[in-house]
Amino acid sequence: MKKIKIIAAFIFLFYTLCAQNQAFADKNFDYNLYTPESFQKEKSEKAQFEDGSNVLFIMDFSNSMNEKMGGKTKLQIALETLTVILPKIPNTVKTGLRVYGHKVGFTYLDGCMASKLAVPFGANNADRILGALYNTRAMGWTPITYSLKQAVNADFAGVQGKKHIVLLSDGGENCDESPCTYAIELMKLRDDISIDVIAFDIDDIDANSQLRCAAVTTRGKFYSANTPHQLLDSLFESLNIDKSVKGTIKVNEN
DSSP states (O other), X not given: OHHHHHHHHHHHHHHHHHHHHHHHHHSOOOTTEEOGGGXXXXXXXXXXXXXXXXXXXXXXXXXXXXXXXXXXXXXXXXXXXXXXXXXXXXXXXXXXXEEESSOOOSSHHHHTXXXXXXXXXXXXXXXXXXXXXXXXXXXXXXXXXXHHHHIXXXXXXXXXXXXXEEEEESSOOOSSOOHHHHHHHHHTTOSSEEEXXXXXXXXXXXXXXXXXXHHHHTTOOEEEEOSHHHHHHHHHHHHTOOGXXXXXXXXXXX
C-alpha cells in the first residue's frame, strides 16, 4: 500500500510539472531579440532618453569593415547611416565615441588592445563624433570585450545618470575573451548600464550568440542587420528616433 501511494505521488508531481512547463512555453518570450523580420512588426518599448542620459557608441573599425556590400564598403554604409542618425539625438543626451580595430599592432596583445575613446562625452557631439569617424581607418582586429571593459571602467568613470552603449560590429570577439561572460559578471556589480548590439552582416552562429547574450544580459537589445536598410532601422530602434527622417538617406541594396 505504501508503494502505491509513493507511485501515485510521483505521477501527480509529473503531471503538475508538465502542466507548468506547457504554461511557460505558451508565453511569448522573445528576450528582446530583434531580427530583420521584427523591425516592421514591433515597436521598441524603450522610452525616449531622459535628460542627462549618456550614450556611448562603440564602433568596429576592424579590417572586415572594408568588405563590400553592394557597391560600397560596410564602413562607408555605417558612416553614411550615422551621418543621418547622430544629429537627430536630443541635445539633452550626452554622447561619446569609442573605436576599436583602428590599428593593427605588431603583436597579438597590441591588436587586442587597439581600442580608444575617440570622443569624450558631451552634448551636441554629433559633428565631433562624425569627424572622428571619418578620420579613422579600418585595419585591425575585433577586441569587443576589452572595449566594453574600457567603456565601463574608464569612459563612464564619474559619469552620472543612465549609461547606454550602442555597439556596432560586423564580427565576433577574436581576442580570446567572451563579451557574454563579461556582461554576466558586470551585471553582478552594476545596474546602470545597458548594451544594445547591432550585428552588422554577421553569419557566424557563435558570434551572434555571444553578442546577443551581452545585450540581453544587460537589459539591452540585439539587432541583426544584414542590409543597409536594416542597419538604418536598427539604429532608429536602438535610439528611438523618429523614423520620418529615414527618407533623407539613400542606401544601395545591390
